[in-house]
Structure formats: structure tokens, C-alpha cells
Amino acid sequence: MTKWAMVIDLDKCTGCQACSTACQMENNRLPGENYQDVLYYTEGTFPNTQLKWFPRPCMQCEEPSCMHVCPTKATFKSEDGVVLIDWNKCIGCKYCMIACPYGVRFYTDEKALIEPNIKQVFKGSGDLSWNPPYKGPQQDATRGVGIQPNGVVSKCTFCYHKISMAPKGVADLDESIPELKEFVPACVRTCAPKARYFGDLDNPNSYVNKLIQDKSGVRLLDHTGNKPQVYYLSGGGAGGSTVPSGRQTVNKA
Amino acid sequence: MATTQMQAQGPMGTLMLTSLGGFVVTLGVALAMLMSGGHASFNTSSDGVNWGLPVVAYVFLSMTSTGLALVAALATTFGQKEYYAITKRCTWLSIATLVGGFTSLALEMGHPFRMLWAIPMNMQIVSPLFWMGVFYLIALVLLVLKFQKMNAGDWDSPGSRMIGNLSVVAEILALGMLGAAFGMMAMRPAWYGSTVPLSFLLGGVTAGAAFAVLATHLAHGTDQDGMPEKVRSLLQGGLAKLFTGATALYLAYIGFHTLSGLWTNADGLQVMDRIVATPWFWVGIIGLVVALFIMLSPAQRSNGAMQSVASLLVLVAVFAGRYDYIIGGQLVPMFKGTWVQGLVDYAPSLTEWMVTGVGIFLTLALFALGERALNLGASPKK
Numbered sequence: 001m002t003k004w005a006m007v008i009d010l011d012k013c014t015g016c017q018a019c020s021t022a023c024q025m026e027n028n029r030l031p032g033e034n035y036q037d038v039l040y041y042t043e044g045t046f047p048n049t050q051l052k053w054f055p056r057p058c059m060q061c062e063e064p065s066c067m068h069v070c071p072t073k074a075t076f077k078s079e080d081g082v083v084l085i086d087w088n089k090c091i092g093c094k095y096c097m098i099a100c101p102y103g104v105r106f107y108t109d110e111k112a113l114i115e116p117n118i119k120q121v122f123k124g125s126g127d128l129s130w131n132p133p134y135k136g137p138q139q140d141a142t143r144g145v146g147i148q149p150n151g152v153v154s155k156c157t158f159c160y161h162k163i164s165m166a167p168k169g170v171a172d173l174d175e176s177i178p179e180l181k182e183f184v185p186a187c188v189r190t191c192a193p194k195a196r197y198f199g200d201l202d203n204p205n206s207y208v209n210k211l212i213q214d215k216s217g218v219r220l221l222d223h224t225g226n227k228p229q230v231y232y233l234s235g236g237g238a239g240g241s242t243v244p245s246g247r248q249t250v251n252k253a
Numbered sequence: 254m255a256t257t258q259m260q261a262q263g264p265m266g267t268l269m270l271t272s273l274g275g276f277v278v279t280l281g282v283a284l285a286m287l288m289s290g291g292h293a294s295f296n297t298s299s300d301g302v303n304w305g306l307p308v309v310a311y312v313f314l315s316m317t318s319t320g321l322a323l324v325a326a327l328a329t330t331f332g333q334k335e336y337y338a339i340t341k342r343c344t345w346l347s348i349a350t351l352v353g354g355f356t357s358l359a360l361e362m363g364h365p366f367r368m369l370w371a372i373p374m375n376m377q378i379v380s381p382l383f384w385m386g387v388f389y390l391i392a393l394v395l396l397v398l399k400f401q402k403m404n405a406g407d408w409d410s411p412g413s414r415m416i417g418n419l420s421v422v423a424e425i426l427a428l429g430m431l432g433a434a435f436g437m438m439a440m441r442p443a444w445y446g447s448t449v450p451l452s453f454l455l456g457g458v459t460a461g462a463a464f465a466v467l468a469t470h471l472a473h474g475t476d477q478d479g480m481p482e483k484v485r486s487l488l489q490g491g492l493a494k495l496f497t498g499a500t501a502l503y504l505a506y507i508g509f510h511t512l513s514g515l516w517t518n519a520d521g522l523q524v525m526d527r528i529v530a531t532p533w534f535w536v537g538i539i540g541l542v543v544a545l546f547i548m549l550s551p552a553q554r555s556n557g558a559m560q561s562v563a564s565l566l567v568l569v570a571v572f573a574g575r576y577d578y579i580i581g582g583q584l585v586p587m588f589k590g591t592w593v594q595g596l597v598d599y600a601p602s603l604t605e606w607m608v609t610g611v612g613i614f615l616t617l618a619l620f621a622l623g624e625r626a627l628n629l630g631a632s633p634k635k
Contacts, residue, residue, distance in 0.1 A: 032300070039590025056588060065440065071382040072371035089371050092292075092363015095382055097303045101440035103587030106299040109292035109363070150291060151363025220588075224440060244588075246520045 002168075003081035004158055005201040005229040006188070007208045007217060008055050010241040012195035015040070015053035019187035019196065023057075026159060026186035028135045028147050032113035033106045035156035036187045041244070053241050055195070057187060058083065058104040058156035059220060059228030066096035066105065074152075078143070081201070081229060082158050085144035087127075090152040097153060101224045105155045108148050124150075136161075159185035163198075171206040172199035201229065218243055263474040269621035272614050279610030283360060286604040292363065294604040300592050302583045306601035307361035309579050310609040312431065313460070313572045314354030314616060315389070316453055319428040320461015321347035322396065322421055324495070329399075329409065329417035335491055337408070338483040342472065342629040343465050344400045347424070349619035350464070351393055357612030381434040388427035395420035408633045428453050435582070442521030443514070444582040452506055459503040460571040462496040467564040472624055475557030483632065489555060497548040500567050504541040507574055524584045527596055528577045537573035540566035 015038050023029065023036035036057045043050050064083045067075045074089035075096050085096075097105040108129050112119065119130040127141060127149040138161035139146035145161045148154045166173055166183035174197075175181045175189040188196040199208035208231070211217060217231035220243060232243045286294040297305040325343035328336035359365035368386075377383050399420050402413040429450040435441075436449025469488060473480045477488060511534075514525030528534050544563035547553040554560065586593035601609075623629050 037590070037592075039588060039592070041590045054590070068379050069382065069434075071375075071377050071380045071386065072368070073375040073377045074371070089367070089375065090364065091368040091371055093368075093382065094303045094363075095380075095434070097299065098583075099438060099440065101587065103300070103589055107292070107297075107303070107363070110298050111293050111296075153363075221440075 001079065001081075001202055003201040003229065004060070004163055005081070005199065005208050005231065006057065006060075006158070006185070007197040007199075007211045007231045007233060009195045009197075009211075009215075010054075010232055010234040010243065012193045013038075013053070013055055013241045014193055014195075015055075015241065016192065018190050018192055019055060022186040022190035023156070026136065027145075027157075028132055030113075030118060030130070032110075033154070035104070035106075035154075052244070054244055055241070056102065056104065056220075057230060058158075059102050059226065059230045060156075060158060062227035062229060063225060065099040065101065065224070065226055069095045069099040071095065078160070078164075080164070082160055082163075083155070084157055084160060085153060085155060087141040087144055087149055087152045087154075092151040092153065094153060101221050101226060102228075105153050107153055108150050158198075159187075162186075169203075170200070171203040172197065172208060174198075174207070220244075263471045265472065265621050265624045268471060268617060269625065272617035272621055275610060275614035276618050279607045279614055283604055283607035283611055286607065287360065290604075292361075294602060295361075296599060296602040296605065300586065300589050301597035302580060302599040304579060304583065305361070305599070306576070306580075306605040307357045307608040307612075309572070309576045310612045311354045311358040311361070312453075312579060313575045314350045314357065314612055315431055316428060316457035316571070316575070317460040317464050317568075318347045318350040318354065318392075318457075319424040319454070320457035320459065321350060321464060322392070322424040322461070323458055324461050324465045324492075326417065326421040327491075327495075329414065330421055333491065335483065335487055337632040338481070338487050338630075339465055339469055339492070340408075341400070341403050341627075341631050342468055342624075343461075344396060344403065345623045345627065345629050346464060346468055346616075346620055347461075348393065348396050348400065349616045349623065351389065351396070352619060353612040353616030355389075356615055357608055360608045360611060381430050381437060385427055385430040385434060388423050388430055392420055392423035392427050395423055403631070404627060425454065428457050435579070438582075440587070441582050441585075442519055443524050443585070444578070452510070455499070455503055455506055456571050456574065458495075459499040460568055462492065462499050463564040463567040463571070466492060466496050466560055467568065468620060470557050470561045470564075471620075472630060475561055477555070477557045481630075484630075488557070488560065493548060493554060493560070496564065496567075497545065500541060500544055500548065500563075503567075503571070503574075504538075504545065507537065507541070521585050524581050524596060527584060528581045531577070533573045533576055537570040537577070540570040540573075544570070 017038050020034055020036050020038055027035055029035060039054045039056055041052050043052055060083050072089045072091055074086045078084055094107055122130050122132045124130040128147045129150045143160055144154055145157055162183050173180055173184045175184045185198055188198045197208050197211060199206035212231050215233040217233055219228040219231055234242055295305055297303055321343045325340045327333040328340045372386055395416055399416045407413045432450030432453030435444040436446050438444045473484055477485045514522045544566040547559050547563040584596045586597055
């Protein structure tokens, strides 16, 4: 059985946010609804500080706490290991947002991050909370793909509308292979320094498995037991990108 | 058992007018805001507080419901017959608070009507919210049945007792699951802990006892000399002791909970510094201390007006405590980088206050209506 996973090489990541932009365009995200984001944060105390960054999609956990708490099974794992949301079942209780250790879920009905409110400019109707003129052809409410209706939670799907169309049995979805590039998640395909890799964890011949093994891939907040399917590679060099040990906020002095 | 009829002497007319007026106004404003701006009229956000003030109101009212059911059960389940004087009222109030709480929650959710079929059709039995819903639904049905029995004069037939016993068990399990819904969240250290359901139960008993005292004074007036003897002796005896003891334990819990949060350096608990710096926190603490002072002083305790003040202070304190716990647990952002600098800033919006008002005013209106139409002061003759 396929188990899709992403590997992000932090030594290559430049924090350029091309992945975030590609995700926004591919999935019609509103400003602030960053399915994929590169988080910036500072470490240390003045004057000994460092700017750090950290690319963060949904971790697509093996044991997703968001799925277990959902009272309607709206959040579920697909057969190929991706955490998806059935918007037709979501009741908007937001418990999944509470239970996600990584903060990667978004509720539809919130104050606009920037003005003008783009939802008011391109008003939605029916099951679309907004209706941009440039939206993609994909729309699958049962898997949380496309533009969400009002009153539900949405999240990164690993570009499920693309990866679910990939040929069966393929070990890696590599954008450098012409016949596979259309099936590669937008953030992986657009990454200029090629810091992202996407493949099948259950296939022993996949390149993602080799990278995790050879470069000692680690997972974010592994102690939570959620077992993310996103792995990070870090040689611990002088670069600005490292796996944070905590949530990177104000700690006690 | 035959029933003794007891007519209310307190300011129920005023309460009914006030609460119905408040309910209509808050519901009108809340619906207008929600229909024009949706939940964007809340100050909640994906980067900050996901569950805002309406959830606090829901939790507060649900806790109070369980506490009231337990006070009612002192007579019907535990054989403390002197509590029969307020059993019917407490049972009705337990229903009213639950209905008020559900209403607040429904207005907070994205698709409350979808919940009615999506939860039973999908049976997600590992979700604490699933079991909370199941137990609260069972509790509500059983409480209504129990009240119906008492209203018909059937106070302690085997069937009536069984329904009463089961309703209390369902209420305890429901509030326990509600506490577990927070306590199981290891990713939010300010919430996490296996004893959280117990702290919810303690808060529930405290709020329930306080509401029982307040409602009895609202129904009979604060002049205890003019009250029926059974009610007066309960307000001076068992109920006063229960209220005082629960308040003291709750104050101790809040104190130790705060101290441990201030003491530890663990990530996620730094929010306790913020909490103790807010007026909400001190309103609660001072309210609890003043209430205890009133209830421990024989001269003050025997004064109905002072008892009412003490119960009101405790209710406000329990509400503030839930606010600090629920909102405080969300103030540490979850991997938001520079999107959120430091702790999250949150203050409830007007719509959130209105939704909270809907739940509270609806509870009070149902209380007043019950007092007017359902003879809540009735008790068995024997």
C-alpha cells in the first residue's frame, strides 16, 4: 500500500517562500490560509540572535490527533496515507484545530488578514465560500480539495488532486521526470533549490526512504506520537533552517 | 408521595421580563451579526484562539447543569430528604442550563444542524466530543423524564428513582468527558492532565450549589424569615455547608493550579504569567474569597441578601475560571513563527458577548418560566 511522504532538506532550503506561493496559487488559498508556509523566527537573546526559518506543510501524521478527535469522522486518512477532510461532514466545531500540534488547520469564516477582503471582492455562492476568477479545475468537497464552503476547516492535502492521479506503484514523484511532473505537489515541483522530495514510504526502493536513512531524517515534535509523514534533513550546518525543538514563542526567562 | 404546593414569592416577574428581554435582544443582535458577517464577527482565528467566549459559556453552563443535577440527587439518589425542598427546582435548572449551554455552542459552530446526523451516522467513538454529546443527550432526556415524574407527584417510585439515578450518572459522565476533551490535549500543556475531569466536576458542584442558593432566593425572596421552614433550614444548614465547602475546595484548586503554572518553566505554561495579570483572574479570586468570608461568618450567612451576593460572586468566579483555563490554554501559538509574536492577543467581540448572553438569558428565562408555570417549589408531603 502506498504511503506518501515528503522529505525536506533544511540545508538546501533558502526560505524563499516559492513553495508557499505555489501552494496558494494551486489551491486557491486566501491570504493567511497558508497550507504550506515557511515560518520565520528568531533564536537567542539580543544581541546574540539568529534569524531562522522552517518550511511547514501539514505533517500528514500516521496517527493524526486531528482525525481521532473529529466527532463526525470528517477528517480521515486516505488509503495512500494522506489526512483529508470531508467538507460535507465537517460541522465546524474546530476541535481538530485545537488538537493539531503543528497549527496547520484553517477555519473558513475569519476576519480578513488584509484589506480589501478578497472574499467580498469575489463573492462565493452555493458551496464556495468565495469565487476567484482564476480558480483551478479541481473541486472535491469529500476530500477537502478546492475552495471550501463556509463553516468548515481546511488543510494541506499534499495536492491530493495531483498525487492521486499518479501511476500506481511509482516509488517517487519527481518533477525532473517529465511523465511524472504533473502529479508532483505544487510546493515540491516549484522548489528552486530542490529541497523537497516526495515519494512512497512503503516502497523500500523510494528515494525518500534512502534520504531518511542516509541523512538521518527527523520528524517535528516526534514526542507527541503523531508520527508525521514529513521528514526533515539537517546536517546542523550554519544555515538558517533547523528543526525547532519547541513552538518558538516566548519562554520564561 | 403527595406534593406540597409552594408559590414563588421572589422577584420572578422582574426576572422573567429582564431575562426574556435580554434573550430577545442578545439573540437578535447575535443573529444579525452572524447573518451579515458569519463567524468572521468573532475575534477567534486560526492563528490564535480557536475556541472563544461562546465555548467558555457552554462549558460554564454545562458544568453548572451537572452541579445542579448533583444537588438534586442529594435527595433523590443519596437519601438526604431535606434537599427535597429544592430538588424539583434544581432538576429544572439543570435542564435549563443545559439548553442554554447547547444554544451558545450551536451559535458558535459552523454547521450545528449537520451535527445532528453527522455524529450518529459516523460513530467516531475515540473522540471525547462524541461521548460528551452522547452523555449530555442521555442526561437531558432523563432529566426531562425525571422532572415529568416529579411534576406528576411521583417523587420516589422505583422507576422515578432509577431515572433520577441514571440522569446523575449521565451528567457526571458527560461533564467528565467535557473535561477530558481538554485534559487529553497533550499538545496544549496548560490544558493537559488526567485530573482535569475531576476539576470540572469540582467546578460544577461549586457553580451548581451557588446557582441553587441564588435561584432559591430569587424564587422565595431574600427574607429568610418569610420562607417555608424546610427551605429556610436548608439554606441555613446543608445547602450552605455544601456551598461553602465546595467554594473553599474550588478556591484551593484555583490557587494550586495557578501556583504550579507560575512555578514551572515548561513550554506552554508561560501563559500563567499572562493570566494572573488580567482582571478576569482577580475578579474570580476576590469573588471567591469574599464569598467564603460571607459564608463563614454566622451573621452574614444568615442574611439572605448576603447569601445571594456570595452565590453570585461564586458564579462569576467559576465563569472567570473557565475563561482563564479555556482561553489561556490557547494563548501559546502552535508553530506560527513570526505570524504571532509572543502570546496570542484575544478579547471577545461584541457578537461573542451576545452569543454568551443568549445562553445565560435563555437559562434565566427558562428558570422564570418554570417558576411561574411548573411550581418548582413543590416537594413531597412526607
